[in-house]
Amino acid sequence: MTAPVRPADPATGSRPPGGLLRHRDFRLLWAGQTVSAVGSNVTAVALPLVAVAVLDATTFQVAVLTAAAWLPWLLAGLPAGAWVDRVRRRPVMIAADLVSAALFATVPVAALLDLLTVGQLLVVALGAGLARVFFETADQVYLPTLLRPEQVPEGNAKLHATQTASYLVGPGLAGLIAQLAGAVTAVLLDAVSFLVSAACLSRIRAVEPRPGRPAGSSSLRREVADGLRFVVRDPYLRVLTVFGAASNIGLTGYQALLVVFLVRSAGLPAGLVGLLIGLASVGGLLGAALATGLARRLGSARALLVAGALAGPPALLIPLAGPGGRVAWLVLGGALVSLGVAVGNVVKSSFRQTYTPHRLLGRVTVSMHLLNYGTIPLAALLAGALGAAWGPAGAIRAMTAWLALTPLILLAGPLRGRRDLPAAAA
Numbered sequence: 001m002t003a004p005v006r007p008a009d010p011a012t013g014s015r016p017p018g019g020l021l022r023h024r025d026f027r028l029l030w031a032g033q034t035v036s037a038v039g040s041n042v043t044a045v046a047l048p049l050v051a052v053a054v055l056d057a058t059t060f061q062v063a064v065l066t067a068a069a070w071l072p073w074l075l076a077g078l079p080a081g082a083w084v085d086r087v088r089r090r091p092v093m094i095a096a097d098l099v100s101a102a103l104f105a106t107v108p109v110a111a112l113l114d115l116l117t118v119g120q121l122l123v124v125a126l127g128a129g130l131a132r133v134f135f136e137t138a139d140q141v142y143l144p145t146l147l148r149p150e151q152v153p154e155g156n157a158k159l160h161a162t163q164t165a166s167y168l169v170g171p172g173l174a175g176l177i178a179q180l181a182g183a184v185t186a187v188l189l190d191a192v193s194f195l196v197s198a199a200c201l202s203r204i205r206a207v208e209p210r211p212g213r214p215a216g217s218s219s220l221r222r223e224v225a226d227g228l229r230f231v232v233r234d235p236y237l238r239v240l241t242v243f244g245a246a247s248n249i250g251l252t253g254y255q256a257l258l259v260v261f262l263v264r265s266a267g268l269p270a271g272l273v274g275l276l277i278g279l280a281s282v283g284g285l286l287g288a289a290l291a292t293g294l295a296r297r298l299g300s301a302r303a304l305l306v307a308g309a310l311a312g313p314p315a316l317l318i319p320l321a322g323p324g325g326r327v328a329w330l331v332l333g334g335a336l337v338s339l340g341v342a343v344g345n346v347v348k349s350s351f352r353q354t355y356t357p358h359r360l361l362g363r364v365t366v367s368m369h370l371l372n373y374g375t376i377p378l379a380a381l382l383a384g385a386l387g388a389a390w391g392p393a394g395a396i397r398a399m400t401a402w403l404a405l406t407p408l409i410l411l412a413g414p415l416r417g418r419r420d421l422p423a424a425a426a
Contacts (some may be wrong), residue, residue: 013071063387100135
């Protein structure tokens with residue numbers, strides 16, 4: 001199969017000089033994803049707030065709500081990756097945006113009719129999670145067709161920077177809206193954000209090449225197996241996948257109960273909860289901005305090791321949070337963790353997109369996500385069970401202790417002996 005054509009900027013007829021800020025199609029992709037990311041991070045806080053404040057959900061029900069949003073990666077991730085490798089990706093992303101908008105719009109409608117239930121929130125979270133599987137898989141494969149290989153790290157850094165900024169803006173905005181107009185109204189904002197994202201994607205002019213079909217790979221099962229085999233046999237992708245899965249257990253575990261802990265254990269108002277979670281994510285904005293330069297200065301492999309060290313041990317500060325001035329431990333610990341996660345995500349995404357043969361990229365991406373994201377619903381359920389048994393504070397202590405140990409996994413692979421990650425698979 002021939003390599004995909006790297007499209008010129010339709011506005012100029014040549015590759016855009018001066019960085020990606022002058023690349024019209026990338027700006028549209030960036031704008032749409034930024035708006036959608038803010039809306040999604042509003043909902044990440046707003047849905048638990050709706051469950052807790054409006055429907056008086058239990059701690060376990062709130063944890064199950066988080067699990068439902070990530071369960072589709074386990075149920076549909078692998079076939080979705082193989083299917084995305086067969087089709088043009090931009091229409092898939094637009095369709096996923098429209099489905100998500102429709103699902104989230106049902107929440108305020110049901111609340112207005114006094115019909116809203118925890119069961120409906122679970123259905124919405126599950127359906128939107130399924131749409132996210134297709135969107136994120138298609139997005140990872142689409143970016144390298146829109147940009148030249150040397151532009152991919154810059155593109156990932158910009159996308160991760162605004163994604164991380166949304167972690168700061170979204171929760172704070174959710175808390176503010178919840179204070180002024182109720183948590184249900186905050187969910188409506190997410191529905192609108194998906195419509196904006198779909199509109200931006202529909203205006204991209206570059207014609208995406210139709211993916212070829214490799215000879216002898218007509219079976220979907222065989223194509224899925226090809227992606228899994230590539231990840232399992234590659235020492236770099238394998239260790240990054242195991243590390244991502246292990247760290248997501250700790251990250252999701254404490255995040256699934258954080259709203260419950262701050263509202264019920266610390267007695268904080270909804271507006272302050274959103275603000276604190278947003279401030280705890282501020283390190284991620286700095287990490288996304290520094291990631292590309294850090295990888296150049298230290299080397300990409302060493303940058304991943306530094307990122308792991310920042311994303312692990314500082315999590316031990318988070319359980320120290322409490323009323324009054326003790327909320328500073330949450331902000332400090334969360335900021336360091338989010339900084340490490342952002343640096344790691346930028347370096348890892350750029351490496352995967354340029355290292356993996358493009359014909360396999362969708363399947364490799366979703367194979368890694370299957371384990372990375374597949375642990376998330378299990379971690380949320382585990383956190384819910386621990387929260388029910390030990391209380392939110394006890395569960396968060398257990399999960400952050402696990403997270404602090406996960407960087408040791410990176411030392412077990414080939415990264416510790418290298419300055420930089422390899423440019424292409426052997």
